[in-house]
Amino acid sequence: MTELENRVMELEAKVAFQDDTIETLNDELKAHQQRLAKMQRQIELLGEKIKEGREEGLMPQHQEPPPPHY
Template sequence: MNTIEHRLMELEAKVAFQDETIDILNDELKAHQQQLAKMKRQTELLAEKLKESQQPSLMSQMQEPPPPHY
């Protein structure tokens, strides 16, 4: 085997390894993006619940008994 064939085989092996590494990293990136989207949605839901809990509702005011001096 001459040096050109040897170098060509080494380059093909490196390319194959890089392709595999890129595929693995791509899969990890997809998983992280899905997890980030899920966490973002959860944060939005928590913010909505917090906002709702800080606003007094009419129902809660109507259900309170009148003050004792009435």
């Protein structure tokens, strides 16, 4: 093989490796985005539960100051 053919083959191998790397990174990014969306939804649900608890009087909206002997 000529030097030019060797260089082309090396470049093709690098491109194939980069394509594989990009695909792997893309899959990881998708997984992270899904986890992030799930966590955001959980935070929203927790916020709603806290709000409901305050509205129902289960949680004080403000804390009482400590007694004077503290």
